[in-house]
Amino acid sequence: MTERFLSAYNNFVLPFLFGMGFVLIYCLIAMIRIWLQLSADDKKKVLLSLVNPKILLKDIRDLFCDCLFHVKLWKRNKLLGYMHSSIAFGWFMLIVVGHIECFCYFPGRLKTFYYPIFFRFFVAESQSTMQGSFFFFLMDFFLLMVLSGIVLAIIKRIRSRLFGMRRTTNLSLTDLIGLYSLWAIFPLRLFAEGFTADIAGGSFLTKSLNIVFHSFLGNHLNMLPTWWAYSIALGVFMFILPFTRYMHIPSEIMLIPLRNAGIQISNPRKGLAKVMVYTCPSCGVCIDACPMGITKRNNRDATVYLNRQLKRKNEGRIEEISDKCLLCGKCGAVCQVQIPGDKLRIAQRSLRKYDVSPDYSTIDAASLTPRAEGKVLYFAGCMTALTPAISKAMESILRKAGVDYEFMDKDGGLCCGRPLWMAGRLEEAKQLIAKNEELINGSGATTLLVSCPICYRVFKERYKLGDIRVVHHTVYIDELIAAGKLKVESADELSYVFHDPCELGRGCGIYDQPREVISRMGKLVEADKSHDESICCGGSMGSLTLGFEKRQAMTENALRNLTSENPDAIVTACPLCRSTFARYADRPVEDIAEIVDKKTL
Amino acid sequence: MKENIVIIGGGAAGLEAAYQLLTLGYTPIIIEKSGHLGGHLYDWNRLFPDMTPAKQVAKAMMERVKDANIFLNTEIISIDKKDDAYAIVLNNGISISCTAVLVTTGFQLFDAHKKEEYGYGIYDHVITNKDLEGWFNGNKDRRVDDKDGLKAVGFVHCVGSRDIKAGNSQCSKVCCITAIKQAIEMKEKYPDAEVYCFYMDLRMFGKKYEDFYINGQKDHGIHFIRGRVSEVSENIDGKVIVKAEDTLNGKPIKVTLDLLVLMAGIVCNSDTAKLASALKLPTDTDGFLKSKDNVLNIIESPKEGIFYAGACTGPKTVPETVAEARAAALAIHNHINSHKSWTSDSE
Numbered sequence: 001m002t003e004r005f006l007s008a009y010n011n012f013v014l015p016f017l018f019g020m021g022f023v024l025i026y027c028l029i030a031m032i033r034i035w036l037q038l039s040a041d042d043k044k045k046v047l048l049s050l051v052n053p054k055i056l057l058k059d060i061r062d063l064f065c066d067c068l069f070h071v072k073l074w075k076r077n078k079l080l081g082y083m084h085s086s087i088a089f090g091w092f093m094l095i096v097v098g099h100i101e102c103f104c105y106f107p108g109r110l111k112t113f114y115y116p117i118f119f120r121f122f123v124a125e126s127q128s129t130m131q132g133s134f135f136f137f138l139m140d141f142f143l144l145m146v147l148s149g150i151v152l153a154i155i156k157r158i159r160s161r162l163f164g165m166r167r168t169t170n171l172s173l174t175d176l177i178g179l180y181s182l183w184a185i186f187p188l189r190l191f192a193e194g195f196t197a198d199i200a201g202g203s204f205l206t207k208s209l210n211i212v213f214h215s216f217l218g219n220h221l222n223m224l225p226t227w228w229a230y231s232i233a234l235g236v237f238m239f240i241l242p243f244t245r246y247m248h249i250p251s252e253i254m255l256i257p258l259r260n261a262g263i264q265i266s267n268p269r270k271g272l273a274k275v276m277v278y279t280c281p282s283c284g285v286c287i288d289a290c291p292m293g294i295t296k297r298n299n300r301d302a303t304v305y306l307n308r309q310l311k312r313k314n315e316g317r318i319e320e321i322s323d324k325c326l327l328c329g330k331c332g333a334v335c336q337v338q339i340p341g342d343k344l345r346i347a348q349r350s351l352r353k354y355d356v357s358p359d360y361s362t363i364d365a366a367s368l369t370p371r372a373e374g375k376v377l378y379f380a381g382c383m384t385a386l387t388p389a390i391s392k393a394m395e396s397i398l399r400k401a402g403v404d405y406e407f408m409d410k411d412g413g414l415c416c417g418r419p420l421w422m423a424g425r426l427e428e429a430k431q432l433i434a435k436n437e438e439l440i441n442g443s444g445a446t447t448l449l450v451s452c453p454i455c456y457r458v459f460k461e462r463y464k465l466g467d468i469r470v471v472h473h474t475v476y477i478d479e480l481i482a483a484g485k486l487k488v489e490s491a492d493e494l495s496y497v498f499h500d501p502c503e504l505g506r507g508c509g510i511y512d513q514p515r516e517v518i519s520r521m522g523k524l525v526e527a528d529k530s531h532d533e534s535i536c537c538g539g540s541m542g543s544l545t546l547g548f549e550k551r552q553a554m555t556e557n558a559l560r561n562l563t564s565e566n567p568d569a570i571v572t573a574c575p576l577c578r579s580t581f582a583r584y585a586d587r588p589v590e591d592i593a594e595i596v597d598k599k600t601l
Numbered sequence: 602m603k604e605n606i607v608i609i610g611g612g613a614a615g616l617e618a619a620y621q622l623l624t625l626g627y628t629p630i631i632i633e634k635s636g637h638l639g640g641h642l643y644d645w646n647r648l649f650p651d652m653t654p655a656k657q658v659a660k661a662m663m664e665r666v667k668d669a670n671i672f673l674n675t676e677i678i679s680i681d682k683k684d685d686a687y688a689i690v691l692n693n694g695i696s697i698s699c700t701a702v703l704v705t706t707g708f709q710l711f712d713a714h715k716k717e718e719y720g721y722g723i724y725d726h727v728i729t730n731k732d733l734e735g736w737f738n739g740n741k742d743r744r745v746d747d748k749d750g751l752k753a754v755g756f757v758h759c760v761g762s763r764d765i766k767a768g769n770s771q772c773s774k775v776c777c778i779t780a781i782k783q784a785i786e787m788k789e790k791y792p793d794a795e796v797y798c799f800y801m802d803l804r805m806f807g808k809k810y811e812d813f814y815i816n817g818q819k820d821h822g823i824h825f826i827r828g829r830v831s832e833v834s835e836n837i838d839g840k841v842i843v844k845a846e847d848t849l850n851g852k853p854i855k856v857t858l859d860l861l862v863l864m865a866g867i868v869c870n871s872d873t874a875k876l877a878s879a880l881k882l883p884t885d886t887d888g889f890l891k892s893k894d895n896v897l898n899i900i901e902s903p904k905e906g907i908f909y910a911g912a913c914t915g916p917k918t919v920p921e922t923v924a925e926a927r928a929a930a931l932a933i934h935n936h937i938n939s940h941k942s943w944t945s946d947s948e
Contacts, residue, residue, distance in 0.1 A: 385832050385834065386717065386718040386832065387717050387718070388718070388720050388724070388833070388834065388835075389717060389723050392723060410834065411834070411842070412832075412844065548765055579717065582715075583766070583768065
């Protein structure tokens with residue numbers, strides 16, 4: 001291998017160099033700004049995480065699995081997974097192998113950024129060697145991999161349904177420029193390397209191309225313009241990258257260590273949230289996932305559009321999208337880069353200033369404290385107070401199982417704080433949480449049994465309850481049956497489908513115990529979409545603006561999903577889901593406690 | 602006269618229309634699904650505003666229709682339009698061809714189980730307005746625990762009316778006055794009892810209703826609390842605890858009651874829906890049958906030869922139902938006459 005030019009330079013590398021320089025400086029400044037926005041605590045957490053071998057290992061694993069191999073996408077749809085990982089991994093390998101190749105032959109040239117990128121222009125193959133053809137083959141192989149990904153990407157733009165996506169995002173103008181320049185890069189590279197294949201060498205792809213189209217590619221006068229075009233495509237892509245969805249490439253690299261360090265969103269525009277917003281690749285998987293999407297008008301309220309508006313600082317739309325959401329969390333469950341759309345929205349809601357704020361700090365907790373030394377403390381919650389059949393069934397179950405319990409809010413109690421938290425009124429929520437902590441910790445109870453997943457989630461996530469175990473009734477009933485304290489009298493032939501309530505499933509990760517319980521009562525069937533892809537009932541108190549009529553379409557859609565296997569009854573474990581479904585269902589809707597109470601001794 | 606007229610439903614509207622048609626010289630056919638005539642009057646005890654016994658009213662109405670053809674325990678299997686007439690097949694094997702059909706299928710009460718937060722069917726001492734009338738009529742009801750008399754009774758207005766979430770946004774119209782009537786009757790039975798009415802608005806639109814309301818407050822000391830009940834629960838003794846907001850005082854209140862009465866609202870009779878789909882009769886946005894015109898022609902359907910009277914087109918009081926039934930009888934009479942003159946002209 002010899003160098004063709006003593007200067008090792010040609011003007012065509014300039015567009016690439018400018019683009020590269022620009023994007024590197026831009027990302028560096030952005031990184032520093034984000035770092036400065038983090039609180040002192042968060043900074044400490046991140047720094048500590050980088051010296052923690054366990055977290056560091058996870059960082060590296062996530063970088064490979066998420067950024068290069070797109071493992072989550074593969075699980076969702078093979079074609080979609082192949083398309084993304086072939087481009088990401090193929091391109092990555094082109095850069096890596098290109099650098100190795102350059103290092104092997106002309107290590108001194110590595111310091112010029114452009115040399116490994118345009119290697120084939122600057123060198124000539126003096127004699128065929130094993131080493132040479134090995135590199136040629138690898139480079140052609142990965143180029144083919146990227147090209148196949150690009151072909152799929154073009155097909156996807158035209159027929160997204162082939163890739164399992166019903167709806168996809170509408171791209172903005174800058175996104176389109178980025179997209180077309182990205183598509184242009186690799187075919188241009190193929191042509192450019194095709195020109196030089198008879199000089200610098202090539203393999204099955206570039207060499208063959210050179211031979212087949214010899215009359216054109218063999219004419220070296222055409223060579224330079226093609227290398228210029230290749231460099232310009234690269235330059236344009238990198239120049240526009242910070243203003244397009246492709247910013248997700250550098251952002252994700254930053255997001256992974258931040259997330260693994262365990263820091264939380266505090267401000268929707270700064271720090272972690274900002275990195276998350278820019279990590280959104282606008283793939284639009286959340287559009288199909290969003291339960292509001294059943295009404296066409298709400299298509300543009302999915303998290304992908306929240307992220308876009310946050311980037312554009314379009315305050316009106318940001319507020320509208322944030323307030324409308326039901327906070328079911330499904331967008332986060334399907335999101336390829338795990339952006340928690342619900343938490344972003346709560347953070348946005350928390351910025352709102354209210355003229356009047358309730359003050360719960362004056363509540364006299366001492367007089368409300370239940371006495372439950374060594375007992376189970378049962379907290380039904382306000383939603384269960386509106387569905388008394390559930391608490392009645394639950395009390396009956398506890399009596400049958402001989403559990404010594406105290407009904408904490410039989411005669412009314414304090415709100416758990418979750419509704420206020422969802423509304424973004426974090427300070428008020430914290431006041432209630434503090435009061436309830438005082439009540440529960442002062443009761444002497446050993447276990448806090450909760451019927452409502454909404455309460456359960458906040459008890460789990462935000463309460464400091466020392467040794468008191470917090471347990472949802474689905475789990476508790478499962479344990480009572482397993483321990484033989486509750487005897488199933490009559491399992492029947494009826495089939496039941498279980499609806500995973502958002503706060504219990506996606507919120508707290510409880511999927512198996514309710515199914516275990518139901519399969520002891522009768523035949524368990526699954527809904528079309530279940531577990532972490534379960535569809536919100538539409539009754540969620542997460543939305544601040546969604547009207548009753550608009551929710552109806554969502555409830556009916558969720559019911560269609562649940563009844564795909566035509567079960568005899570719908571079972572859920574959330575009083576709010578139960579009353580929402582009962583309004584429109586064509587078959588019985590029951591809480592798991594009611595079924596268990598009917599079928600046990 | 603030979604023309605057959607079929608009246609579907611033997612309640613107040615059906616009986617009154619039948620009587621008027623008999624007077625006009627027709628022999629109408631009454632089809633009644635239950636085993637007795639009189640409809641809801643049969644279940645009620647006394648009627649506002651003069652506390653007339655419902656049985657007496659029903660009896661008087663039944664007396665007058667003896668000459669009509671009456672089918673009890675009978676349901677319609679099919680009903681089809683054949684040329685200018687309607688062919689009806691009954692479940693007793695009889696088929697009828699008739700020139701005019703009068704729909705008097707009336708209403709049914711909203712199923713109070715659906716408002717689970719009020720605890721109907723869950724708590725021991727929660728009943729509906731209809732249950733209470735039955736108890737006034739002497740029916741035994743273990744939910745009304747009157748061994749030591751009743752000390753506190755509550756009435757919840759608008760249960761399943763004016764309630765979008767219950768799927769029923771319209772006002773049931775007659776429950777305000779019914780609740781006050783029943784509250785006064787309770788007070789008359791147990792003068793020492795505290796009686797509470799939880800209402801959204803009180804709509805005292807009819808003759809002497811406002812007097813009722815004033816009497817309820819002044820003479821009987823009934824507590825009228827403006828605010829919806831938020832939550833109903835049960836204490837250890839099985840008594841009903843009601844929490845509500847007194848919106849006029851801006852304060853939450855909590856009362857313990859021996860009996861809670863839910864004023865279940867009026868919804869369209871579910872049998873009417875079947876009939877409507879068989880005859881392709883349109884339903885109005887409130888869920889009741891849609892009249893040809895809601896101002897000038899409430900008693901006519903958009904289909905020729907089908908007429909309406911009473912609560913099948915919306916909640917109504919007994920006097921309103923009776924007036925409509927008379928109007929419908931006259932409309933049917935006119936319909937048959939015009940029909941006759943039209944056929945004789947063409948011959």
